[in-house]
Amino acid sequence: MSHIAMVSIPFHGHVNPSLDLLRALAARGHRVTYANDPSWAATVRAAGAELRPYASTLPTDGGADYDTIAQLTLFLDDAIAMLPQLRAAYADDRPDLFLYDIAGAPARILGAEWGVPAIQLSPTFVPWDGYEEEMAPAIEAMRADPRGADYHRRFTAWLTEQGFPVTDGPAFMGRPDRGLALIPRALQPHADRVDPEVFRFVGPLLGDRAAGGGWTRPAGAEKVLLVSLGSAFTRHPDFYRRCIAAFGGLPGWHTVLQIGREVDPAELGDVPPSVEVHPWVPQPAILARADAFLTHAGMGGCGEGLFHGTPMIAAPQAADQFANAERLAELGVGRVIESATVTAEELRSTLLALTTDPAVADRCAALSREVRADSGVDRAVGLIEAALPTAHPR
Numbered sequence: 001m002s003h004i005a006m007v008s009i010p011f012h013g014h015v016n017p018s019l020d021l022l023r024a025l026a027a028r029g030h031r032v033t034y035a036n037d038p039s040w041a042a043t044v045r046a047a048g049a050e051l052r053p054y055a056s057t058l059p060t061d062g063g064a065d066y067d068t069i070a071q072l073t074l075f076l077d078d079a080i081a082m083l084p085q086l087r088a089a090y091a092d093d094r095p096d097l098f099l100y101d102i103a104g105a106p107a108r109i110l111g112a113e114w115g116v117p118a119i120q121l122s123p124t125f126v127p128w129d130g131y132e133e134e135m136a137p138a139i140e141a142m143r144a145d146p147r148g149a150d151y152h153r154r155f156t157a158w159l160t161e162q163g164f165p166v167t168d169g170p171a172f173m174g175r176p177d178r179g180l181a182l183i184p185r186a187l188q189p190h191a192d193r194v195d196p197e198v199f200r201f202v203g204p205l206l207g208d209r210a211a212g213g214g215w216t217r218p219a220g221a222e223k224v225l226l227v228s229l230g231s232a233f234t235r236h237p238d239f240y241r242r243c244i245a246a247f248g249g250l251p252g253w254h255t256v257l258q259i260g261r262e263v264d265p266a267e268l269g270d271v272p273p274s275v276e277v278h279p280w281v282p283q284p285a286i287l288a289r290a291d292a293f294l295t296h297a298g299m300g301g302c303g304e305g306l307f308h309g310t311p312m313i314a315a316p317q318a319a320d321q322f323a324n325a326e327r328l329a330e331l332g333v334g335r336v337i338e339s340a341t342v343t344a345e346e347l348r349s350t351l352l353a354l355t356t357d358p359a360v361a362d363r364c365a366a367l368s369r370e371v372r373a374d375s376g377v378d379r380a381v382g383l384i385e386a387a388l389p390t391a392h393p394r
Contacts, residue, residue: 001028001029001030001031002030002031002095002096002097002388003030003031003033003093003094003095003096003097004025004030004031004032004033004095004096004097004098004099004384004388005032005033005034005035005052005090005095005097005098005099005107006018006022006032006033006034006035006049006098006099006100006101006104006121007034007035007036007082007086007098007099007100007101007104007106007107008034008035008036008100008101008103008104009036009037009056009058009075009078009101009103009104010036010037010039010040010056010058011058011231011232012230012231012300013123013230013231013232013298013299013300014101014102014103014104014123015036015040015043015101016300017121017123017182017203017204017205017300017303018099018101018121018123018182018205019043019047019207020047020205020206020207020377021121021182021205021207021377021380021381021384022034022047022048022049022099023047023048023207024207024377024378024380024381025048025381025384026047026048026049027048028381028385031050032047032048032049032050033049033050033051033052033090033093033095034047034049034050034051034052035051035052035053035054035082035085035086035089035090035104035107036051036052036053036054036056037053037054037055037056038051038053038055041053052086052089052090053089054082054085054086054089055081055085056078056081056082057074057077057078057081058074058075058078059074068142069142069145069147069148069151070147071319072151073147073151075103076151076154076155076158076169078103079103079105079106079158080158082104082106083106083109083110083162086106086107086110087110090110094114094116095116096116096388096389097116097117097118097119097384097387097388097389098110098111098116098117098118098119099118099119099121099384100118100119100120100121101120101121101122101123102120102121102122102123102124102173105120105172105173108120108164108172108176108177109159109162109164112164112165113162113163117178117387117388117389118176118177118178119176119178119179119180119384119387120176120178120179120180121179121180121182122179122180122181122182122183122199123182123183123299123300124183124299124320125181125183125187125188125189125299125320126174126179126181126188126194126199127174127175127194128188128189128190128191128193128194129190129193129194129195130190130193131174131190132170132171135170139170151169152169155168155169155172156168156169159172175198176198177198178198178387179198179199179200180199180200180201180202180203180380180383180384181194181199181200181201181202181203182202182203182204182205182303182380183201183203183204183299183302183303184201184203184204184303184306184307184367184370184371184374184375185201185374186306186331186367186370186371187299187302187303187306187324187327188201189323189327200383201374201375202375202376202379202380202383203303203375204300204303204304204306204307204371204375205375205376205377205380206284206304206307206377207377214282214285215256215281215282215285215286215289217254217289218254220254221252221253221254222252222253222254223252223253223254223291223292223355224253224254224255224256224286224289224290224291224292225247225253225254225255225256225290225291225292225293225294225351226255226256226258226281226283226286226287226290226292226293226294226295226310227240227243227247227255227256227257227258227294228258228281228283228293228294228295228296228301229258229260229295229296229315229317229339230295230296230298230301230317231260231280232318233296233317233318234258234259234260234261234262234263235260235262235263236263236339237259237263237267237268239315239339239340240257240259240263240268241267241268241269242342242343242344242347243255243257243294243344243347244257244268244269244271244272244275245344246344246345246347246348246351247274247275247347247348247351248271248272248274248275249272249274250274250348250351253274253351254274254275254276255274255275255276256276256278256281256286256290257275257276257277257278258278258279258280258281258283259277259278259279260279260280261279261280263279265277283301283304284304284308287304287305287307287308287310288308290308290310291310291311291355292310292311292312292313292351292354292355293305293310293311293312293313294312294313294315294347294351295312295313295314295315296314296315296316296317296321297312297314297315297316297321297322297324297325297328298321298324299320299324302314302324302327302328303371305328305333306331306333306364306367306368306371307368307371307372307375308368309364309365309367309368310364311333311334311354311355311360311361311364312328312333312334312335313334313335313336313337313347313350313351313354314328314329314334314335314336314337315336315337315338315339315342316336317339331363331367332359332360332363333360333363333364333367334354335350335353335354337350
């Protein structure tokens with residue numbers, strides 16, 4: 001059928017949200033290629049896609065120790081390095097449609113250059129009517145920093161050099177021609193002010209992952225808690241020790257603790273049988289059977305928690321996680337903690353208060369029904385296929 005090319009960066013939070021969508025497109029008979037770092041080859045193949053490798057310049061830790069300007073500069077540097085590699089990878093095999101992650105925006109440039117439609121797949125919230133005006137103070141403060149001013153100057157110069165009609169960096173990244181928001185509408189700020197002609201909410205796209213395969217709930221576990229700080233900000237052995245102290249001896253509770261790949265389990269000390277420790281876990285599979293979720297409040301985890309109706313304790317680390325955490329509290333399905341200072345006693349009391357509150361249970365159930373009704377891989381596939389050209393000249 002059609003050749004659909006996906007472009008993303010080598011981070012879980014930018015790859016996982018669209019995997020089931022790509023798998024469904026491949027199952028429909030479309031030829032799916034995926035431009036990403038070679039380290040993601042196995043993941044790409046498992047989704048039924050063909051890897052088109054490019055060498056990413058991004059640090060493997062996601063730039064965990066950098067501030068906002070430094071982070072944005074890393075992504076700009078990667079985009080500049082990515083574009084010629086994409087052009088070479090697809091020059092002799094142009095796709096019928098580009099799908100691109102927000103950090104894979106060079107695909108938008110190629111799409112305009114080659115006359116190929118492009119759809120942004122956003123794993124986080126999207127701009128709303130009035131967004132730029134509301135963000136103006138923060139943008140001006142960034143431009144007042146010499147590093148921020150240089151970032152904006154370089155972004156404009158790069159877009160101008162490519163002959164792209166939009167030369168403002170934030171507008172180029174945030175205002176695509178078309179986009180799919182891979183998040184629940186409930187997590188979108190000012191959802192009623194998002195242009196429905198540009199953005200459609202379709203997430204979270206869990207597909208087969210929603211079925212919960214890949215993890216078995218222990219037979220004797222009355223209740224299950226998943227603790228995960230995601231994939232980038234996981235070097236927190238002291239926090240994990242406090243979690244073990246808080247939950248390890250809690251009657252009836254079984255805890256699944258994901259610690260990332262940078263923490264040696266030996267750093268945790270004695271771990272009771274009621275706590276299983278892993279560097280990485282199949283998160284949706286566990287959430288399908290969990291009674292609570294202690295999360296860093298990344299958008300992917302928040303969406304998966306809402307989908308499964310799981311009450312959440314939010315311990316935000318960076319970026320949009322702070323806003324996500326507050327949103328969970330506003331929705332009545334979560335509590336916010338400070339991971340650096342929260343005590344084991346506070347962790348335990350927060351979990352028990354959250355999971356014994358009937359109002360929280362009611363809100364979790366209602367939002368789960370709402371999210372499941374509004375999201376879906378089939379819906380996203382239909383929107384993408386509707387955007388495909390009717391003819392595919394080569």
